[in-house]
Structure formats: C-alpha cells, structure tokens
Amino acid sequence: MADADTEGAKNYRAEIPQKSEPFFLKGSNELDWGLKNRLANIFSPNSGRTVMLAFDHGYFLGPTSGLERIDLDIVPLTPYADTLMLTRGILRTTIPPTYTGGIVLRASGGPSILKELSDEEIALSVDEAVRLNAAAMAVQVFIGGEHETRSVHNMTRLVDAGNRNGIATLAVTAVGRDMARDAKYMRLATRICAELGATYVKTYYVEDGFDTVAAGCPVPIVIAGGKKIPEEDALELAHHAVQEGAAGVDMGRNIFQAECPVAMIQAVRKVVHEDLAPSQAYELYQTLKSEG
Numbered sequence: 001m002a003d004a005d006t007e008g009a010k011n012y013r014a015e016i017p018q019k020s021e022p023f024f025l026k027g028s029n030e031l032d033w034g035l036k037n038r039l040a041n042i043f044s045p046n047s048g049r050t051v052m053l054a055f056d057h058g059y060f061l062g063p064t065s066g067l068e069r070i071d072l073d074i075v076p077l078t079p080y081a082d083t084l085m086l087t088r089g090i091l092r093t094t095i096p097p098t099y100t101g102g103i104v105l106r107a108s109g110g111p112s113i114l115k116e117l118s119d120e121e122i123a124l125s126v127d128e129a130v131r132l133n134a135a136a137m138a139v140q141v142f143i144g145g146e147h148e149t150r151s152v153h154n155m156t157r158l159v160d161a162g163n164r165n166g167i168a169t170l171a172v173t174a175v176g177r178d179m180a181r182d183a184k185y186m187r188l189a190t191r192i193c194a195e196l197g198a199t200y201v202k203t204y205y206v207e208d209g210f211d212t213v214a215a216g217c218p219v220p221i222v223i224a225g226g227k228k229i230p231e232e233d234a235l236e237l238a239h240h241a242v243q244e245g246a247a248g249v250d251m252g253r254n255i256f257q258a259e260c261p262v263a264m265i266q267a268v269r270k271v272v273h274e275d276l277a278p279s280q281a282y283e284l285y286q287t288l289k290s291e292g
C-alpha cells in the first residue's frame with residue numbers, strides 16, 4: 001500500500017515561484033505540449049534553428065542524381081541532420097528506426113514531373129504520420145499556381161488533422177516555373193500559409209528583402225537550398241538566410257550533390273547553429289573533404 005501520510009511532505013519551497021518560460025520558437029508559444037515537444041525535435045532548443053536534410057525529391061522526380069541509393073549515400077549523413085524530410089516509402093524501407101531526430105513526412109503528391117505539378121492531393125493520413133512517429137507533415141502550397149485553392153485546402157486539412165494529433169504542418173511554398181522568385185511573392189506566399197495555420201513554412205531565400213519575408217511571417221521559416229550551386233555559395237546562402245531571420249535550412253541538392261556530402265552537411269551545421277562565417281565554413285568543408 002502506498003503511504004497515505006501526506007503530513008511528512010514538507011519540501012514545498014513556497015518562496016520559489018514555479019518557472020513558466022516561453023517556448024523558444026517564434027509563434028509557437030500557444031501550441032500544445034505534444035506539438036512543442038515535436039518541434040523541439042526539429043529545431044534545436046539551443047540555437048533555435050534546424051538543419052533539415054531534404055531527400056523527398058523522388059515523390060515526383062523518381063530516382064534523381066544523388067538519391068539513386070539512399071541506403072548508401074544518405075543514411076551516412078543522417079547523424080548530422082536535426083531532421084529528415086522524406087517520404088514514408090523511403091522511411092520504412094531505408095531509414096534505420098534507431099534514428100532519433102525529427103521526421104518530416106512528405107504529405108502531398110500526385111503528379112510526376114511529366115504533369116502539372118500543382119495538381120497535388122493529400123498523400124498521407126494523419127494516422128500514418130502518428131504510426132511513423134512523425135514530427136511534422138510537409139505539404140506543397142502553390143500560391144499563384146493553377147491549383148492554388150486546392151493546394152491551400154490540402155494544407156488546411158493537414159493543419160486541422162495535425163493539430164488534433166499534436167503533429168506540426170510544414171507548408172512548402174512551391175514556386176511555379178514561370179513565377180517570379182522575389183520578396184514580394186515570398187511575403188505573399190509565406191504569410192498566407194502562416195495565416196491559415198501552418199506551424200512553419202519553407203520558402204526560398206531571395207537576395208533583396210528576405211528580412212522582410214521573415215519579419216512578415218509570424219511562424220518560423222526554413223529555406224530550401226534549391227538547385228546545386230558551388231559549395232562556397234551554398235554556405236553563403238545559408239549564412240544570409242539565418243542572419244536575415246530564417247530559423248534554418250531544409251537543404252537537399254546542395255548537400256547530397258556536393259562533392260563530399262558528409263563534409264558539406266557538417267559545414268552547413270556550423271553556419272546554421274554556430275553562426276560560423278561562410279569562408280570559415282568552407283575551409284572546414286575542404287579540411288573534412290581532404291580527410292576523406
């Protein structure tokens with residue numbers, strides 16, 4: 001029998017007020033405990049930022065360059081990522097369940113690269129996200145695209161289901177082939193996603209005015225790496241993004257298509273989490289690369 005004598009309990013330290021600390025992520029303080037706990041597995045509570053490794057490209061591209069053998073080329077990078085962004089197919093078949101970082105599951109899809117890309121539907125149930133222990137579900141939102149309204153509604157349906165289950169929703173602002181990638185467009189797209197409930201938003205870095213994109217979005221923004229560029233330039237890109245208000249990167253090709261991906265992800269981490277200057281991060285990249 002448990003001891004029912006509460007008379008002995010005296011260690012209340014009534015003079016010490018209980019701490020009530022704000023959650024470290026922008027716009028996330030009012031979320032429920034489970035959602036915050038999952039976000040703390042995406043973003044580092046120390047730096048407030050994340051290095052997400054994106055390799056979900058196959059959901060519309062098939063086996064793209066650098067992702068032919070995820071088991072051989074991507075799994076070795078996972079210890080250096082705060083979070084993996086991937087499809088459930090790759091998660092189940094290829095990622096060891098011993099991985100304990102955040103999992104962000106691709107949750108929209110449908111058309112291949114051969115078709116109109118904005119024609120996506122929801123492609124993941126929240127039950128499946130729970131079963132796979134996902135921290136977030138990622139959905140493309142095509143502002144200005146042919147199927148803009150449907151893609152926004154895909155997002156809001158995932159937000160509703162995610163909030164019921166304590167799972168975050170990452171809105172990925174997808175820029176159509178003929179659309180301008182400027183700050184005005186990014187402000188529009190990111191703000192719409194946040195207003196309609198996205199927990200955080202992924203967008204592209206723009207050179208002129210990214211700080212206004214980040215400031216105008218009431219939830220954290222992570223930037224996509226985009227097309228492969230020289231390693232030094234990709235480190236510059238990550239540096240500018242975080243210095244101008246991004247809460248990290250969701251980088252794919254500029255890591256896994258780098259000459260030495262395992263060195264590149266470590267250099268990106270230094271820029272994102274430790275504010276290392278891009279020139280020093282590039283030196284680190286070269287040193288790690290030469291060490292093989």
Ligand code: 5RP
Pocket residue numbers: 054055056057085172174224225226227250251252253254
């Ligand atoms: C696909 C995505 C990808 O995850 C993202 O674009 C990958 O990152 P990168 O552009 O750095 O290769 O959202 O639509």
